[in-house]
Amino acid sequence: xxxxTQPISxxxxxxxxxxxxxxxxxxxxxDYITWYQQFPSQGPRFIIQGYKTKVTNxxxxxxxxxxxxxxxxxxxxxxxxxxxxxxCLVVRSNDYKLSFGAGTTVTVRA
Amino acid sequence: xxxxxxxxxFQVLKTGQSMTLQCAQDxxxxxxxxxxxxxxxxxxxxxxxxxxxxxxxxxxxxxxNVSRLNKREFxxxxxxxxxxxxxxxxxxxxxxxxxxxxxxxxxxxxxxxIL
Numbered sequence: 001x002x003x004x005t006q007p008i009s010x011x012x013x014x015x016x017x018x019x020x021x022x023x024x025x026x027x028x029x030x031d032y033i034t035w036y037q038q039f040p041s042q043g044p045r046f047i048i049q050g051y052k053t054k055v056t057n058x059x060x061x062x063x064x065x066x067x068x069x070x071x072x073x074x075x076x077x078x079x080x081x082x083x084x085x086x087x088c089l090v091v092r093s094n095d096y097k098l099s100f101g102a103g104t105t106v107t108v109r110a
Numbered sequence: 111x112x113x114x115x116x117x118x119x120f121q122v123l124k125t126g127q128s129m130t131l132q133c134a135q136d137x138x139x140x141x142x143x144x145x146x147x148x149x150x151x152x153x154x155x156x157x158x159x160x161x162x163x164x165x166x167x168x169x170x171x172x173x174x175n176v177s178r179l180n181k182r183e184f185x186x187x188x189x190x191x192x193x194x195x196x197x198x199x200x201x202x203x204x205x206x207x208x209x210x211x212x213x214x215x216x217x218x219x220x221x222x223x224i225l
Contacts, residue, residue, distance in 0.1 A: 034213060041218070041219070042218050042219070043114070043200050043202070043216030043217050043218050043219055044153070044200075044214075044216050045216070046213040046214070046215070049213060087152065087153075100145075100152035100153035100154070101152045102150055102151060102152045103152055
């Protein structure tokens with residue numbers, strides 16, 4: 001399993017951009033990088049997924065350098081409702097087993 | 111548009127009691143998963159079912175059994191509950207686990223306390 005490392009917590013203010021970097025040194029060639037968001041008393045919710053370079057959707061952007069040993073989730077102009085735990089996940093292409101780390105708790109203040 | 115539905119939402123058991131957690135999905139997904147979430151430890155995979163009729167162990171299978179009843183339903187059973195199994199349990203599904211780019215969709219969890 002590709003182990004991921006991400007910061008335990010980050011603080012921000014409304015309207016700012018939040019960038020969370022995840023390290024995954026053992027990522028394999030066909031693995032994808034996936035990010036989830038979790039609010040209290042809810043299950044994780046898929047945010048974005050990528051393989052290389054940059055992926056953008058209506059919620060976030062995901063930046064992946066050429067060596068793919070890390071990735072950065074970017075949340076533009078956060079609001080109070082973006083306060084949540086964010087998980088970085090690397091899924092092996094030949095193994096169904098998944099592993100979530102402890103995640104990054106993002107707190108957005110007014 | 112229910113997605114993944116888990117029942118019950120809350121449960122308190124005594125040590126040694128048995129319990130089945132139910133999970134159903136209405137997205138016609140092939141693969142289903144059970145996780146447990148403990149404080150500071152993220153989610154850990156208990157069991158998964160890549161397709162109807164198959165089940166496999168995940169990271170922490172001891173003390174649990176599963177049944178893939180049909181394509182929609184995947185249940186988790188605790189035969190003899192122990193306090194160490196106090197946790198929040200999440201069920202998830204995905205179109206297929208054969209490819210790593212299939213995101214999982216989660217239910218809202220079952221909060222289980224064992225006294």
